[in-house]
Amino acid sequence: MKLLRPRALLATLAIVASISLTVPAHASAANPYQRGPNPTEAIITAVTGPFATASVTVPTGSDPGFKDGTIYYPTDTSQGTFGSLVVMPGFLAAQSQIAWYGPRLASQGFVVMTLDSNALWDFPGGRGSQLLAALDYLTTKSTVKNRIDPSRSALMGWSMGGGGTLESAAKTPSLKAAIPLAPWDTVNVGDKIKVPTMIFGADGDTVAPVDQFGLPTYNAMTSAPEKALVNLKNADHFTFAKANTTVAKYSIAWLKRFVDDDTRYNQFLCPTPNDPTTVAFLNTCPL
Numbered sequence: 531m532k533l534l535r536p537r538a539l540l541a542t543l544a545i546v547a548s549i550s551l552t553v554p555a556h557a558s559a560a561n562p563y564q565r566g567p568n569p570t571e572a573i574i575t576a577v578t579g580p581f582a583t584a585s586v587t588v589p590t591g592s593d594p595g596f597k598d599g600t601i602y603y604p605t606d607t608s609q610g611t612f613g614s615l616v617v618m619p620g621f622l623a624a625q626s627q628i629a630w631y632g633p634r635l636a637s638q639g640f641v642v643m644t645l646d647s648n649a650l651w652d653f654p655g656g657r658g659s660q661l662l663a664a665l666d667y668l669t670t671k672s673t674v675k676n677r678i679d680p681s682r683s684a685l686m687g688w689s690m691g692g693g694g695t696l697e698s699a700a701k702t703p704s705l706k707a708a709i710p711l712a713p714w715d716t717v718n719v720g721d722k723i724k725v726p727t728m729i730f731g732a733d734g735d736t737v738a739p740v741d742q743f744g745l746p747t748y749n750a751m752t753s754a755p756e757k758a759l760v761n762l763k764n765a766d767h768f769t770f771a772k773a774n775t776t777v778a779k780y781s782i783a784w785l786k787r788f789v790d791d792d793t794r795y796n797q798f799l800c801p802t803p804n805d806p807t808t809v810a811f812l813n814t815c816p817l
Contacts, residue, residue, distance in 0.1 A: 561790075561791055561792060561793075562610070563613070563679070563682065563789075563790045563791050563792065564790060564791075564792050564794070565581075565609050565610075565612065565639035565790060565792075566579070566580050566581065566609075566638065566639045567580055568794060569786070569794055569795055569797075569798070574638075574779050574782050574783060574795075574798060575775050575778070575779050577634065577773070578633075578634075578637045579634070579637035579638035579639070579782075580637070580638070580639075581604035581605070581606055581636065581637050581638065581639050582604065582605045582606065582637070583602050583603060583604055583605060583633050583636040583637050584602075584603060584605050585600055585601060585602045585603070585632065585633070586600070586601045586603075586672075586673055586674065587599075587600055587601075588600065588601060588643070588667070588672070592667065593663060593664070593667040593671065594663075595659070595660060595662075595663020595664065595666070595667065596645055596648065596660040596661075596663045596664045596667070597645065597646045597647060597648045597660070598625075598645070598646050599616075599625065599643050599644055599645040599646065599664060600625065600629065600632060600643065600644050601632075601641065601642070601643045601668065601672060601673075601674055602632035602633050602635075602636035602641070602642045602643075602644075603636055603641040603642070603674045603677055604636060604637070604639055604640075604641070604677070607677070609639075610679075611676075611677055611678055611679040612639055612640055612641050612677060612678060612679065613639075613640050613641070613678075613679060613682035613683065613684065613706065613785070613789035613790055614640065614641045614642070614643070614665070614668055614669055614678045614679075614680075614682070614683045614684070615635060615640050615641070615642045615643070615683070615684045615685070615686055615785065615789075616642075616643045616644075616645065616661050616664045616665045616668060616683075616684075616685055616686070617631050617632070617642065617643070617644045617645065617685075617686045617687065617688075617691075618645050618647065618657050618660065618661050618685075618686070618687035618688070618691030618694055618695065619645070619646070619647060619687075619688055619689075619691050619771075620687070620688045620689025620690045620691045620692070620712075620714070621650070621651065621652075621653075621689055621690040621714070622650045622651065623650070623688070623689065623691075623771065624646060624650075625644050625645055625646040627688075627771040628644055628688055628691070628770075628771065629644055630772065630773045631644060631686065631778075631781075632644045634773070634778050635778075635781065635782065635785065638782050638785075638786070639786075639790070640785060640789070641668065641674055641677055641678050643664055643665075643668045643672075645660065645661070645664055647660060647691070648660060652690070653690060653693075653716075654690045654691075654692075654693030654694040654696075654697055654714070654715045654716075655694070655697055656694070657687065657690055657691050657693070657694030658693075658694035658695065658696075658697035658698040658701075659694075659698075660694070661685050661687065661691075661694055661695065661698050662685075662698050662701075662702065665683055665685065669683065681704075682706050682789050682790070683704075683705055683706060683789070684705060684706055684707035684708060684709065684785055684788075684789050685698055685699060685705060685707075685708050685709070686708070686709040686710070686711065686781070687710060687711065687713070688711040688712060688770045688771065689711070689712055689713070689714050689737065689738060689767065689770075690714050690715070691711075692710030692711050692712055692713030692714065692715075692729075692738075693710070693713045693714050693715030694715075695708050695709065695710040695713065696708065696710050696713055696715060696719050696720070696723065696727075696747060697715065697717075697719055699719075699723050699725045699727060700719040700722035700723050701722075702725070703724040703725060705725045706725070706726070706788050706789045707725065707726050707727070707728070707784055707785055707788040707789050708723070708725045708726070708727040708728075709727070709728050709729075709730070709781055709784060709785075710727070710729050710730070710744075710747075711730045711770040711777070712730060712731055712732060712735055712737070712738045712743075712744070712767050712769075712770055713729065713738060713743055713744060713747065714737065714738040714743055715743070718746055718747055718750055719747075719750075720746070720747040720748065720749070720750025720751040720752075720754075721750045721751070721752060721753065722753075723751050723753065723754050724753050724754060724755070725754060725755075726754060726755055726756040726757070726784070726787075726788040726816070727751060727754050727756075727757050727758075728757070728758040728759075728760065728780065728781070728784040729744045729747060729748055729757075729758070729759045729760070730744075730759075730760050730761075730762065730770065730777060730780075730781075731743075731744035731745075731759065731760070731761045731762065732761070732762045732765035732766050732767060732769050732770075733761055733762065733763055733764065733765060733809045734764065734765055734766040735765070735766050735767045736766070736767065737767040738767060740759075740761050740810075744759055744761070745759065748812060756788070756814050756816045757812075757813075757814055758780075758784070758799070758811070758812060758813040758814070759810070759811070759812040759813075760776070760777075760780055760808055760810075760811055761808055761809050761810040761811070762774075762776060762777070762807065762808055762809070763806070763807055763808055763809045775807075776805065776807040776808065779798065780798070780799070780803075782795075783795045783798035783799050784799070787799060787816055788816075796816060799813060799815065799816055800813070800815040800816060801815060802815055
């Protein structure tokens with residue numbers, strides 16, 4: 531066996547040390563995007579996750595592509611950068627109705643931006659364009675851009691914001707995840723989506739009935755690498771405008787699994803959950 535000379539040995543040790551320093555604290559060597567402790571049911575369903583958060587307001591005029599928003603982000607800088615998410619409300623809805631997603635998801639290890647639409651009556655196409663403009667602002671221009679890994683982004687939206695999420699996902703295969711909540715749209719772009727997508731619906735939704743909107747889109751997503759459809763029990767279209775443990779739990783699991791590539795969260799998605807808070811849970815069971 532060949533022994534290294536002292537100078538060569540020191541150089542080798544320096545290289546090893548520099549490599550180890552590039553792996554954020556708490557991240558595994560196999561997955562540098564892993565953030566936070568090993569997940570449990572209690573952690574993933576908690577109102578506040580393991581990360582302390584702060585927020586910053588993005589006022590009107592900050593960017594021509596969207597109206598305004600609020601950014602929620604983990605204050606921890608020891609674990610490296612985080613994946614990002616932008617959330618859009620629905621027709622005639624304000625940012626306040628989807629604001630709860632911001633701190634809840636940020637506390638699980640994401641940088642989250644919630645939006646107001648340019649106009650309350652904007653249709654899905656316009657909302658989708660605003661989502662992408664806000665995502666570009668968040669990752670390249672915002673005051674927290676240095677906390678974000680711009681290669682790991684996702685979109686979420688409610689109602690027409692969900693339709694906009696689907697339309698943007700169809701145009702942006704580089705997204706790591708999409709989560710449309712009770713999506714409404716006049717077109718079905720499911721066959722164009724190549725992004726891991728989790729659709730939420732509600733069994734009592736008369737605005738965007740699952741059988742008319744969510745399910746046909748799910749069935750059309752033959753090119754999506756993974757997909758899921760979660761139909762909530764005893765819920766309606768406005769369930770998504772207030773804090774909901776089931777929505778939070780599976781949204782977090784989906785984002786962790788596909789934005790962070792964190793297989794520790796497979797346990798919440800596969801095998802397909804038999805969850806009493808849902809009437810149906812369709813899933814390609816990511817592994």
